[in-house]
Amino acid sequence: MRALVQRVKRADVVVDGETVGQIGHGLLIYLGIHKDDDMAKVRYLAPKVAKLRLFQDDAGKMNRSLIDTGGEALVISQFTLYGDCSSGLRPDFFSAMPAKEAVLLYESFVSELKREIKRVETGRFQAYMQVSSVNDGPVTLMVEAP
Structure with a gap:
């Protein structure tokens, strides 16, 4: 499981x-x-995502989490994070979980995140979406479950 996490002013x-x-x-x-x-x-x-220290403290250091700051989260399903471009020019997605199974883990992730922070919004699973954001910093990290 991978989460591409961006600190944002809004999204x-x-x-x-x-x-x-x-x-x-x-x-x-x-x-x-x-x-x-x-x-x-x-x-x-x-x-882990809820507790990542990606927000500045009073000294200007990234030392505060979503929990500490009362920040919000927008979770977007993104099977293309498991796209493999190692051979040829067209990515394959064989490593991504099929949608019928993945939706359950996606919804579980959202539920678990809601236990940690007050406000969690989502996209619509398996829909064509337009996502807009103002990246703050920019700060963008890939976080993976072992």
């Missing part, structure tokens, strides 16, 4: 012309689910 996601999720200060999280992932990885990754 939103639109599906079919409708805004389905939006946040202010917080983290935009693109979540990729590997074909071998399970609930243990969800239980590892969701709290």
Whole structure:
């Protein structure tokens, strides 16, 4: 399981012309689910993301988490995080979990994250989405469950 995490001033996601999720200060999280992932990885990754110290303290150091700052999260399903471009020019997605199984882990990740922080918004699983954000810093990290 991979989470591409971006610290943002704001972010939103639109599906079919409708805004389905939006946040202010917080983290935009693109979540990729590997074909071998399970609930243990969800239980590892969701709290880790919530507790990552990516926000500045009074001294200007990245020393505060979403929990500490009262920040929000927008979680977007992103199977392309498991795209393999190592041979040829067209990525394959054989490592990504099939959608029928992945949706359960995606929803579980969102539920676990909601246990950690107050406000979690989402995109729409398996939909064509337009995501907009103002990256703060920029700060962008890839976080993976072992």
